[in-house]
Amino acid sequence: MKILFLSVISLCVISLAGCNQKQVEQPRRPNILFAISDDQTFVHTSFAGSEFVNTPAFDRIAREGIYFTNCIAGSPGCAPSRSAIVTGRYHWQNEQSGQHASSWMKKYVPFVDLLDANGYVTGRTGKGVSPFQYARDKNDSLWRATDAAGIAHSNIRYEKGAAGDERTADEIGPVNYFENFKYFMENVRDDKPFFFWYGAYEPHRAYEQDSWKRTEKSTADVKVPGFFPDDEIIRGDMLDYAVEIEWFDLHLQRMLEYLEKTGEIDNTIVIVTADNGMPFPRAKANCYEYGIHVPFAVSYPKAFPGGRVVDDVVSFSDLAPTILEITGTNAEGMLPVSGKSILHILKSKKQGVVDPSKKYVFSGRERHSSSRYLNWGYPQRAIRSQEYLLVWNIKPERWPAGAPQRIKPKSGGELFPMYGIDENGVHHSEWAFTDIDAAPTKSFIIENWENEDIRPFFNWAHSRRAEFELFNVKEDPYNLTNLAGVSGYETIEEELKQALMAELRKSKDPRVVEPDKEIFDSYIRYSPMREFPNPAE
Structure with missing residues (x-):
């Protein structure tokens, strides 16, 4: 009897131990797949209604998750915008580490590092946080040694002409994004939660001109933005852009199918966006809607009620604090963030405006x-509400798209022709307005600038601008009617100006609070340089 009694007690102890063990088991932390295209405007997904772009992977995330109608990038250019993503800070807070093609300083710790230290396995494929100059050798002791988006897994590549080269255009890059993701999952990730950065190089230019003609696309389906003339050259250029968006989406679709096949999809948060707007005149490198308003969708049906369209304004600086909160990661080690977590919006069941207290978001460029x-x-600095966009052009005396004339290399000061148009009327993109990427659209507008029907489009893209521009983004999505100084809009303009200046002072923007307001122009650029004449002479 005594032995039997002890055996029963032993079984109870074992049973209770098992119960206690179950009680202390922690739920699996979510994986995160972060997918970011390079130069894609918010309207150019099929979910958003575009008829010439087909994006089934993005559409799935937007349909099953939360689609944000008002996501504003940190900048209309890639490097400063990506800087805002990983630091949670405005690019103007990050010194040279928020500027295009300058150096990344160690002190600007990205959230990716903290995830890595908190038990996540991190990695990336394709474009990370760039273009920046990272440490080249020990002499660059103040610079970060590796990309701020994580360790690269980009060795699996397509080879031109080889079996399996399925690329749909000659200018699409060689990185096989999906196969590198698969390699990471099967050889690096182990059994730990992961954060993976999928950074496509597409649809960044250059494009193979007329690559769309090998598809079933038609120029008739293209919706030409109101700041372009409606011409077949421009329609074709936009279709070549669409081909590259679809390449990004194809590899995302394969990643989603892989996660589904391996049983990981239910425990993976998928975030899809773009770093800035389309690489066309008056879009990329401009703080207008088509330069800073980007696609953004998040899916995690396990915890984020899906099938919702949210109109809250959200910013790239909000991403770092959101991801840190989601993963239970302490922000210690990072410099103070300016963004605010949107986890409460993701967890809400509401549509439309979820958090009315968040009235504005901010962007800018140098x-x-x-x-x-x-x-x-x-x-430029910009403030965006749900209805209005105010842009502060801090140096309105400068040309917004770059100088209209360039000095010929090694010529002793000889200038290329004005606007980059040679004696035969042919435009050369590298000769003028070089803040706009070389493109058939750019050349068409410049070559025909004297045509009275084309002149307005030329001016919108290239001419000097007012110091302040105010647009109603709902009524004027192309930002063509400046309401600054217009009777009836004084209250709105003043409210936005005050809110913008308050945030710039709070974030210690050197353009507003520092004695050296020109500090940004002093940072070294580690990419090719051009020479231009002194505008004062």
Whole structure:
């Protein structure tokens, strides 16, 4: 009897131990797949209604998850915008580490590092946080040694002409994004939660012109933005852009199918966006809607009620604090963030405006490419509400798209022709307005600038601008009617100006609070340089 009694007690103890063990088991932390295209405007997904772009992977995330109608990038250029993503800070807070093609300093710790230290396995494929100059050797002791988006897994590549090269256009890059993701999952990730950064190089230019003609696309389906003339050249250029968006989406679709096949999809948060707007005149490198308003969708049906369209304004600086909160990661080690977590919006069941207290988000730019005398930039700051966009052009005397004339290399000061148009009427993109990527659209508008029907489009893209521009983004999505100074809009303009300046002072923007307001133009650029004449002479 005594032995039997002890056996029963032993079984109870074992049973209770098992119960206690179950009680202390922690739920699996979510994986995160972060997918970011390079230069894609918010309207260019099939979910958003575009008839010439087909994006089934993005559409799935938007349909099953939360689609945000008002996501504003940190900048209309890739490097500063990506800087805002990983630091949670406005690019103007990050010194040279928020500027295009300058150096990344160690002190600007990205959230990716903290995830890595908190038990996540991190990695990336394709484009990370760039273009920045990272440490080249021990002499660059203040610079970060590796990309701020994580360790690269980009060795699996397509080879031109080889079996399996399925690329749909000649200018699409060689990185096989999906196969590198699969390699990470099967050889690096182990059994730990992961954060993976999928950074496509597409649809960044250059494009193979007329690659769309090998598809079933039609120029008739293209919706030409109101700041372009409606011409077949421009329609074709936009279709070549669409081909590259679809390449990004194809690899995302394969990643989603892989996660589904391996049983990981239910425990993976998928975030899809773009770093800035389309690489066309008056879009990329401009703080207008088509430069800073980007696609954004998040899916995690396990915890984020899906099938919702949310109209709250959200910013790239909000991403770092959101991801840190989701993963239970302490922000210690990072410099103070300016963004606010949107986890409460993701967990809500509401549609439309979920958090009315978040009235504004902010964006801006400094230098883009080397496009002016002494590598000067075109500094802008922008504030965006659900209905209005206010842009502060801090140096309105400068050319917004770059100087209209460039000095010929090694010529002793000889200038290329004005606007980059040669004696035969042919435009050369590298000769003028070089903040705009070389493109058939750019050349068409410049070559025909004297045509009275084309002149307005030329001016919208290239001419000097007012110091302040105010747009109603709902009624004027192309930002063509400046309401600044217009009777009836004084209250709105003043409210936005005050809110913008308050945030710039709070975030210690050197353009507003520092004695050296030109500090951004002094940072070294580690990419090719051009020479321009002194505009004062």
